[in-house]
Amino acid sequence: MAKLAGKKVLLLGERDGVPGPAMEACLKxxxxDIVFSVTECFV
Structure with missing residues (x-):
């Protein structure tokens, strides 16, 4: 994960897949630098 050090990250999660807060917890x-994290429903 050293490739992400110092990078700004936008996380777009999916309701039926991996939610944004779960990805945020993994990348913490x-x-x-997580600047935006959201969970959406793509139907």
């Missing part, structure tokens, strides 16, 4: 210790 990567050093990435």
């Amino acid at each position: 210790d990567s050093g990435a």
